[in-house]
Amino acid sequence: MAKVVVVTSGKGGVGKTTSTAALGAALAQRNEKTVVVDFDVGLRNLDLVMGAERRVVYDLVNVIQGDAKLTQAMIRDKRLETLFLLPASQTRDKDALTPEGVERVMDELKKHFDWIICDSPAGIERGATLAMRHADVAVVVTNPEVSSVRDSDRIIGLLDAKTERAERGERVEKHLLLTRYDAVRAERGDMLKVDDVLEILSIPLIGIVPESADVLKASNLGAPVTLADSRSAPAIAYLDAARRLAGETLPITIPGEKRGFLGKIFGRRAA
Amino acid sequence: MSIFRFFSKQSSAPTARERLQVLLAHERASVGQSDLVAVLREEILAVIAKHVQVDRDRVSVKMDRGEHVTTLEVDIEIPITAGVRAA
Numbered sequence: 001m002a003k004v005v006v007v008t009s010g011k012g013g014v015g016k017t018t019s020t021a022a023l024g025a026a027l028a029q030r031n032e033k034t035v036v037v038d039f040d041v042g043l044r045n046l047d048l049v050m051g052a053e054r055r056v057v058y059d060l061v062n063v064i065q066g067d068a069k070l071t072q073a074m075i076r077d078k079r080l081e082t083l084f085l086l087p088a089s090q091t092r093d094k095d096a097l098t099p100e101g102v103e104r105v106m107d108e109l110k111k112h113f114d115w116i117i118c119d120s121p122a123g124i125e126r127g128a129t130l131a132m133r134h135a136d137v138a139v140v141v142t143n144p145e146v147s148s149v150r151d152s153d154r155i156i157g158l159l160d161a162k163t164e165r166a167e168r169g170e171r172v173e174k175h176l177l178l179t180r181y182d183a184v185r186a187e188r189g190d191m192l193k194v195d196d197v198l199e200i201l202s203i204p205l206i207g208i209v210p211e212s213a214d215v216l217k218a219s220n221l222g223a224p225v226t227l228a229d230s231r232s233a234p235a236i237a238y239l240d241a242a243r244r245l246a247g248e249t250l251p252i253t254i255p256g257e258k259r260g261f262l263g264k265i266f267g268r269r270a271a
Numbered sequence: 272m273s274i275f276r277f278f279s280k281q282s283s284a285p286t287a288r289e290r291l292q293v294l295l296a297h298e299r300a301s302v303g304q305s306d307l308v309a310v311l312r313e314e315i316l317a318v319i320a321k322h323v324q325v326d327r328d329r330v331s332v333k334m335d336r337g338e339h340v341t342t343l344e345v346d347i348e349i350p351i352t353a354g355v356r357a358a
Contacts, residue, residue, distance in 0.1 A: 146287050153295050189282020196288045200295060 002110040005117045005245065006135035007177075008159075010151030012122030014143045015179040018215055018225065019238070020119035021049045023139065025224035026242030028083035032114040035074065037105075038088035039131035040121035041097055047087045050077065051222025061089035064101030070108050079227055084113075094127040106134045124154065129162050136165065137173045137245065139206060143180045144192040152176075152201055175206035177241060182211045183256040194254060207241030209234050210255035297336045308334055308343075315345055323349050 007020045017040075024036035038046035041061060047053045052075050058068035063086075070086075077083035086109075089096060109116050120131035132138060138159050142152040159172045166172065178197060185191040198205055209215075210233050218228035226235045226242075233255045240250060301307065312332045319325055329348035334341065 146291055149291055150294065150298075153298070157299070186284065189284045192284050192287055196284065200288070200291050 002113050003115055003137060004106065004110070004135050005115065005137045005139060006120055006132040007117060007139045007141060008120040008128065008132055008155050009141040009148070010122065010124060010128075010155040011143075011148045014141050014148050015209070015215075016122070016141050017045050017049050017119055018219065019139065019141050019177060019179065019209070020046060020117050021224035022226045022235070022238035023242050023245065024115070024117045025077075025080060025083060026226045026239045027115045027117075027246065028077070028080045029226065029239075030242065030246065031082055032246070033082050033084075033112070034115040034117065035084040035086055035109055035113045036117045036119060037086040037109070038119050039097070039127050040119065041088045041092055041094045041127055042090065043121065044088035044090050046119050047075075047085060048222065049219050050085050050224060052077070052085050052087070053222070056087045059087045059089040060105065061092050061096045063105055064096070064098060070105065079223075094121070094125065097126060097130050099130065099133070102130050102133065124158060128155075129158065132159060132163055132172075134164055135159075135172055137175065139175050139177050139241075139245075140201070140203065141177050141179055142197060142201070144178060144182075144186065144194075144197055146192075149192070149197060149200055156201065156203060174203045175245070176201060176203050177207050177209065178205065179209040180211045181208050181255070183254055205252055206244050207237050208252065208254055209237040209241075293336065293338050296338075297341070308332060311343060312345070316347070319347060325349065 007016050007023070009016050020036050024034050028034040036046060036050070037060065038044050039060070040046070047056050055075050058073035060073070062068040063070050063073050073086055075085045075087065077085065106116065118131045118135065121127040140152050140155060142148050156174060159174055160166055163172050176198065178194060181194070182191055186193045194205070194208060212232065212234045214229055214232040214234050215225055218225040221228055225232065226238050229235055230239065237255055243250060312330070316325060316327070316330060325347055331346045333344040333346070335344070
């Protein structure tokens with residue numbers, strides 16, 4: 001049975017696209033057939049982060065409007081043969097997405113994939129509501145920062161009201177993915193701690209991704225961070241989060257917290 | 272200067288946490304009635320305008336959402352020349 005996951009946040013720039021690429025690749029690395037779908041019509045970027053920007057011929061809007069078949073628009077990843085990308089259109093605006101069209105595409109994808117990961121645009125308008133519409137599971141990407149937490153709270157409210165599941169009286173499974181976390185600054189009291197965010201948003205935690213140069217490095221190269229360097233701290237965090245998405249239970253570790261004495265001193269000074 | 276700052280270092284995260292808790296408690300409670308302040312402003316003005324002339328530009332409405340109580344402050348300037356309208 002296909003699972004539809006929406007990666008969402010409300011606020012822009014918190015790491016939705018990075019997380020979509022990393023989680024999608026991590027699930028595909030488990031040999032499960034995965035497609036990542038870019039819903040950010042007009043401002044697509046998932047193709048770039050995945051390193052497939054030069055291979056885009058057709059896009060989601062072409063499929064919705066009947067100008068291309070789904071199989072023509074999907075791009076198979078060059079590194080993982082279980083990973084596919086359905087890009088967004090760059091030249092249209094978000095009104096080109098219709099609820100009926102999106103439903104048709106999702107129904108078709110469900111027949112062929114184990115995982116459908118929808119990369120939501122920022123905001124709470126059409127693109128964002130359509131990206132979450134068919135979700136079984138939501139990954140709410142949040143930075144430990146006041147405006148991001150507030151917007152996540154708003155998005156959680158929408159997930160409980162505006163999704164197909166909510167309208168049927170069912171629940172969308174919601175998970176918090178805390179990104180750009182800096183354990184040293186949190187310990188010093190200059191950044192919201194994991195527990196603060198969890199208490200405020202009260203949804204279960206699926207992973208903590210540390211602030212790391214490896215994330216930018218991976219996007220420079222056009223590779224999901226889990227593929228660029230699978231032993232880097234953010235990659236480990238995403239690989240673990242993907243395992244939890246797939247139903248495994250493993251303890252959550254706070255990256256960067258287990259520092260030795262010297263590490264603490266130098267870590268504090270550097271930051 | 273910097274040495275004083277070092278000793279009297281106050282962390283900002285607890286403030287962030289508190290502000291969020293208060294804000295979200297209100298936002299969660301008021302979904303769908305986000306323009307409450309605007310509605311109150313109009314209705315209060317209408318009542319007052321029945322009795323005195325009010326310059327709509329000289330009205331300020333302030334809201335302060337606290338942890339336990341919310342205060343609504345409506346400040347209406349009534350010019351001396353306005354005069355009380357006949358009932």
